Each structure stands twice: as C-alpha cells, then as structure tokens.
Amino acid sequence: MKILVCFKTVPDLEMLSEEDWAVDSNLAVDVSFVKNILNCFDESALEMTLKLSEYSESFNESLTLTALTIGDKKAEMFLKTLYALKFQKAVRIENNEDVRFFPEVIAAVIAQYVEKINNQDVVVLGRQSGEGDNAKTPLLVAEMLGWPCITQVINIEPSQEERLRVTSMVEGGTLIQVIDTPCVLSVGNAPVSYLRVPTLKDKMSYGKRAIEVLNINVFNIASLLNKCYHEYQLIGLEKISNHRAGILIEGATTAEKAKKLYDHYLKERLEKQ
C-alpha cells in the first residue's frame, strides 16, 4: 500500500511577543525570526503513519511511505529526519508564493502530485495549520481526487485484505471503520502528538538520501492563484486581544463587595446554569 503524508512546517507562533504581532502592508505578520516547527496535526499524522507501518509488518504487508511538503528550504531538515525514520521518499515542492490563505492552491498541487507524479492509495494530512487556520486542505484534496474522506482521525491500523481500520472522533463518541482505499484521512486531536526521534546512527545511514525537489510552476501555480484571487481575498488582519476586562469590585465592606459581585456579575450567570 502506498501512503502519502503531507505536512507543513509552521512558525512557532508561541515565541512571538505582544509587540511582534504587527501587521505589514501585505497583511502579514513577520515570523521570519522565530523557529519552524511541524504543524501539530501533521506531526500526529506522521507519527501515526510510522506506527501503522510498523504494525503492518505483522500483517505481512509493507507500506511505501512518502512525505511531501510544499514550502521553502527550511523544511528540508524535517524531510531528512523523516528519511532517518525510514520514510522511503521525501519530497519538497519549492514554493515562495504567499499561500497562507489559499488552501485551494495547496490542495490542487497535492492532488496533481498524486494523480500525475506519484500514485497513492492513501493520503494523510493534518486537519488544520498555523498561520491560515483554513481547515480546508484535506477536504479539498479529497474532493479534487474524487476520493472519500474521513475527518478527525485519531488512529490508523492495518486490517485484512489491504484495508485500513480507522478510528475517528465524531460528535458524541468515536467511530471505528474498516475501509477500502483509496481514501483521504484528515488527522484531528490524536493522542499521538509527538514524532519519534531518529538515532544518530539512523541519521547517518538513512538520513543522507537526496530530497526530491520539484518546482511548483510544474503545477500551474500562477493560474491556480489567479483563480483564488477572484474567489476570495484577505482584506484585513488585526490582533485579537486576549485580555479580560479585569473589573475591580470596590466597596467599603466585605458584604458590600459580595453584594455587588452577586448583583452585577453573578446572579444572571448563576440563573443560566
């Protein structure tokens, strides 16, 4: 079975200080000076796939794992790590365009990669990522490929007859489904949240293979972008204030303060409970 895991490296936004959240004339926040990390859902997706691969061996089935990212050179560090963790193929599609808010473009590139360059049985992606918070990419990939999609996936296991046993979260509980491929799996809040770490030895023996780099122009990015611009655009960006009101209740006595608290802030809320 051939499995493609798509991942994105994102700036570690938690590193930004209050004043770093300034918006420039391109409606962007300068994140160039914070380090990059794996998008958390994608990290789950990668580790989940490695676990699946290990587990599949006991079913006498071998998986071919490909990792794909669309972005600049900074992502290569992660691709090398994935090689060291025994992914068979690591691919980067070079992109320097601002596609933060255009998951349609990313999805189209991924779908083309699967259809024209490297056929797959399963595509695994994290549900949402970093800057854009679009939460659309895996869904669009499924639509473009015409494949079914399972969302909020939290576990993938092998099953008989080249099938997969997929656990996903739905309202009110979990679904466990045995499915035929092809299928797109969108990974949600999984208990598996960290990617394992390769040993120095594995880095030496497997991590040095060449990363396949493709140019995004092969995928007609200009026309994809142009189409998106006509459908929707970001026209404003501003900081959300997380500060709470911090209203100080004053009063001469404890009883007075308690009364004010009750009358103005508690009564109604308690009644709602």
Place this chain on the structure above:
Amino acid sequence: MSLTREQIVEGLVKILGSDKVITDKQVLQESSIDRFRKYEDVCGVYTQPLPAAVVYAESTEEIAAVLKFANDNTINIVPRTGRSATEGGLETVVENSVVLDGSRMNKILNVDTYNMMVTCQCGVSLEVLDDMLREQGYTTAHSPQSKPLAQMGGLVATRSIGQLSTLYGGIEDMVVGMETVFPNGEITRIKNVPRRATGPDIRHVIIGNEGALCYITEVTVKIFKYRPENNIFLGYTLESMKTGFEILREVMVEGYRPSVARLYDPEDGEYYFSHFAEGKCVLVFMVEGPKAIAEVSAKEIENIVQKHAECEKVNSQLIKTWFENLNWDPKKIAEEIDEIAQTQNIGFTTEVSGNWDVIYDIYEACCNRVREEIPDITMMGGHSSHSYMNGTNMYFMYYYNLVDITPEEEITKYHYPINKIIVEETIKAGGSMVHHHGVGKHRTHWIKEEYTSSYYILETLKKAFDPNGIMNMGTIIPIKK
C-alpha cells in the same frame, strides 16, 4: 535507637502541627526524586526509599526546631525550595528521610534601593522577585533558565548561575549576607556589608552547600538598575567551535563584559537556530548597562568577531526572540513529561568547565566518545554559556531513545555511562566536573579526583558542621558504605 517512621511523624507534628506534615503516598513518591530521575515520574515507578514525611516550615524558628529534632534523633533531612534540582540533590536515599520544604517562607523582607540590595526568605521565587524589582526599575540580574521554577534558598544552595553571568557573575558574586540554620539548631546571620577582610569569607561555606551542611533561611542579594532598552543583541554563524572559543577568549581577555556570551555547536543549536543556521555553530552576545558603554562594547565585540572570516552576522531580532524564549516554566516541564512518555526519547545535561587551553579538547573528546560508545543516542552536543578571564564552561546536552529497558535501567544503561565519560574526560584534562548544577548525588563518585588534596577541607567542613550526618546525606560527599 533510631525512631520509627511513625515516631518521626509524631515528633514533627508536635513541632509544626499536623497541617504542615504531609504523609500522603503520592506526595512522598514525588518528593523522593528530582529531575535526575524524571523518567521515574514519567513511568510512575519510584525506586528510592520514600521519605517519612514532607514538612513545610513557615519560619526560621520552625526550621531550627525541625533540624534540632532531626539532629537529636539522626534523621536525614533533605532541604528543598523550588524543586528544580537536576542532579539528585532532592533524592531521599536514606530510609525515613524528612524533606524540609521552605517554599512557604516566601516573603520579600526588604527592598533597599539606596544600598542596592534586596532581602528575602528562602522560598521567594526568583521570577516573582525579579518581576517585582523590574516594576521599580531594578533587577537581581540573576537569570538561570530555571528562573520561573527556582527559589532563592535553592539558588544559593546550588551555587547557581544565570544567563547574564559574564557581566554580573554567578550567585556567589551577588549574595551580600545570609541567615542560616545549622543542624544543632544554631541560627547564624552574616551581615550585609560591601566587603570585609575579617578572616576567610564564610559566606562560601554556605553558598553551594546543597543542603549538606546547613539550611539557608534568608538571603540578601545585590540589585542592579534594569535598563532593557539599552540591550544590544549580536549573533553570528560560524563553522567551528574552535574558532568560537577563540573569539570568546579574545572578548574576555580584551576586557569586554557582554552579559550574555554563548557559543552553540550545530547539534545543540539545531533546536533553536535551525531556521537560520542549519548545520552551523552559533555565537551570541548581549551587551547591556549604561547606553554609552553598551554601544561601545557592542562595536568592539563586533570588531573582534569580524577578524574571523568564517563568522557571518545574523539579524539581531533572531537572537532577541530566541533569548526571550529560553526559560523553562512549569508548562514546559509538564509538556516534556508527556513528550518523553510518547516518544521514549529523553534528554539530560552535564555541565563542566575548563581553562581556555583545554576546553576545546574536552568538548571534542566528550562528543566523540558519547556518540561512539553509547547506544541509541539521538543527539549529543552542547554550548558554552558562561565565560571568564581564564576559561569557559561546556554545557553538554544529550538525548537517547530508551530501547528494551525497565524504568530503572534508564540510568544505568544510558545516563550514568554518559556522565562518566564527560566527568572523566573533564577531570583528565584538568577542568572541573561541575560548573553550576551542583554535585548532587550522582557525581559524588569522582569528588576526590575533583578536589585532590583539598578534599581534606571539604571533608572537615562536613564533619564540623554536620557531625551526626543528618544533612542531605549522599550529596556532594558520598555515603561511606
């Protein structure tokens, strides 16, 4: 006759009241270790003897009473404040120990901005103290990575050092005076004066004692003006650690005093700097102080670096953002536990020092040997973070995958052998086996090689101040078998 667990608890309750004496099993388990055995926390498997109780003292008098009771009945006392110890200092290796916790003694007693010092109880959190001072335009200038965790008593007891040490020094350069309680209940006070030549500097009996001689109840430290607006950050990428050490040396020898002077190797730097320095060493400086001095220092340090063609300057915002995210708060500690549990990959540090002529050799020998000799290593690297006229430190970082082990074997299969390599290579080269975390309980094995003939002084101190052997036994000095 030694007391039973129950009698010990009874005695403690008599002194402190039942509210301050805790015997809940989970509390005792978590109090039997520190971060050296963090894998035990991950697995919930505790291997050390459980203490008889954890007790919270709220005054110097209570500390004195507990110590006297312990001294009279030969009960091992493990002093504790912020619980961020990394070298086993908090391990209760003796049966029926009592953990004496001073974290409730958390009052800031006096801020004296004319004589530039602040006095506080041992349980004052450094971050709370420093935030309070900063609001008034002052700072302790003490900034260990554990600032959000550590408290003043522990910081003095371990001879801790902060990220700004190259300008402000370690805690030993900051302490003015102290109040301390000895095992027999004797309460002593060293007054707060700018200097004295009244015999040996007895502050150094207390600073760095790791709870093995006495209990620190109150400390007075210097304060400095807080002027972050004058801070200048400089960062460079370079190819070799050797060049980096040379530059650090030159900066020190030429008489410049950046507050931060750090050199990362590519392995250690990868975690922080991969977005601009993949595969390279990184050299970092911060200069601070009065504006004019900061500006001149920055310029001159630049000139020194520029003489080395392999150094490439990076945007200082990269360095500033890195620096602002360097500290470890409780959230990070909790996340780390989760990460270890999931990945079965764990990391530790060992910090040593050496003179300029040996530091590179120590660095190279340790890295090579650990990478070659230890199984399942995923990372071995390090940085230098505290430089002096005579030399600098090396802070080794190492991570390994835990493969086919029981929880107990984490230490014997990996951690000990790595520690051994680093300590032995350092001592062989003439360096010091501990730069700032304290000896704790796991580097005591080499304490005589470290001290050589001066071990006599150390041993005599222990005998003199803790004749009954009740203070954090097994710390600094090994327990005689």
Place this chain on the structure above:
Amino acid sequence: MKFTVILNGCSDNFILQAEEINGFLSSNALNLSRGHTIIFYCEENSKIELMANAPTASVELIKVKRYQPENILEILKQRTINQQMDLYLFASDFTGSELSVRFAYRIAGSSLVAVNKLEIEKDGLIAYKAVYSNHMQGVFKLSKKPYCISIAKGCTDLEAVLEKNHEAITEDMMDVVKDDFIKEYDFVEEERVSGLAHAKFMLVAGNGVKQKEKVKRLEEIAKSLGAVLGVSRPVATNAWAPLNQLVGVSGVMAKPELCIAVAVSGAAAFFAGIEKSQYIIAINTDKGAPIVRCADVVIIDDYESILEELLKIK
C-alpha cells in the same frame, strides 16, 4: 441575501447547533423570511422536535440511514441543484466545517470555516474569522456565490428558536449510497463523564486556603452554589484534596462557562487549566497576583468572607 441553513439532526447536539445558528442569524441581521433550513435526520420520532427548532419557517427534513458525509454531500447536491442560493450556513462542529468546504467545491462556490461575523456588501460577502492560531482576526472578502460558511464555536450567544409556523416537507433519501468504501462500522459512544473537565460552573481554590478543613468547607460552598470544586497544585500536593481535582497543565484543562478562582495566584501552569473559561471571577488578597490581570472581575479581599457573604445573599 437568500440563504439555507444545514443542520445535522442525527446528532445529540442538534439543539445546540440550531440555537447557535439562530443566534448567528440574528446577530448578523440575516432576514429569516429569505431563509430555508435543511435538516438531516435518522429517527422518525425526532422529527417534531427537529422541525420546531428550525430557525426558518421553511424547512426540509431529509431522512438518511445515518449521518455519513459522503452520502450527505451527494444528497445536498441533488437537493440544491437548481437553486440560486447566495449563502449556505453550516454549524460550528466538525461536521459543519467538513460539509461547508466539500459542498462548496462540488457546487463551485466559495467556502470559509469557523466564521465569527458576516457583513453583506453589494459585490460580495465580508467574513471575519480567527487566524494565526487565534492570535489574529482575519477579514475576508468572498466574491464567488454561493458562499458556504461554517460558523465559529462560541461566536454568538445561543438563542432559542422563536419561529412557530414552520412549513416542512419531508423526503426519504435513504437509498442514496456513496459510502460503500466502508466495510465495517462501529460507533462507540463516549461516556458522559460529569466532573471537572465538563463542569459548566467551577470553583477553584488555591494555596491561600491554607488548611485541609477549609477545603472541606469549600466543597460545601461549591455544592450549594452549584459548582464543581477544583484545586491548584499546592492544595493537591498538600493532600488537602484528591489529585483528580487538580486543575492546570498537570491536571484537568477545564472550559466552564463560569469560573470563580479563590486564593490562587494564577501561575501560568495553573492558568492554562482555566484559560478557556467563558468568564473568570477572581478573589484574592493580593492586588499584584497574576490572576488579577487575567480575570474578568476581581475582588481584593479574603476569599472566605466573600464566599460566606455570597451564600447569605443567594
């Protein structure tokens, strides 16, 4: 603006979806008379309740075997094929966001997930949504109809449906099957645990309570206020309360509607555990405690006297 609301009537959270969408419609001044509601349902006997909670008078109830997105999408496409709709609105849960995106693709419209607010303009739709991991609010202009929008969780108050004169049509579309890739199917219902993680009203107590007896008293106070009691770490490690009551990064990460935090300093490791509360009231003797800066309402006083006074008033 002509719009259609799509709701999942197979789910237990249907009323919540309906009231949330209803709140969204009114806070964004959408004219209900121009709207239509499609509800998918599985059980015959739920129909009346479902219909009664449709935000618009015009309702379409579509019966399906179970809620399966592949089937639902196919049905939606069939049912809306010749409509000239401006806007499709989907609920804030994961099914809503999934449908909005995939449906938009199938009908060649445009989509946006987790939208807080809409503004209607002549040549397009302005939509607000959180981006940059909730640090920033993005303003988007959509210019390709139909717009398929799923709303953001908690973006409006819940509003009960007032419409009484529903006109409903019912359709059975159980025979539309696009999910034969699924070979086995098993639904495991989540245990509805009460307790801290799901508490709607929480009282949390910190080290400032100082004694085990006081924590017992707080249990009683919490009960009579209708709250669940949580504690900070020192309270748990002092064994004044069991560890499963611990709130914070090492314990429960709660998201109650109302949280009263007494005698806690508000350390980051603790605060992360109550950060998601809709409303935080802090009672502390120290004006400088960090919690004071992260609460909606603050009283600087002894927690015990305030709580006892509150009980008297209540």
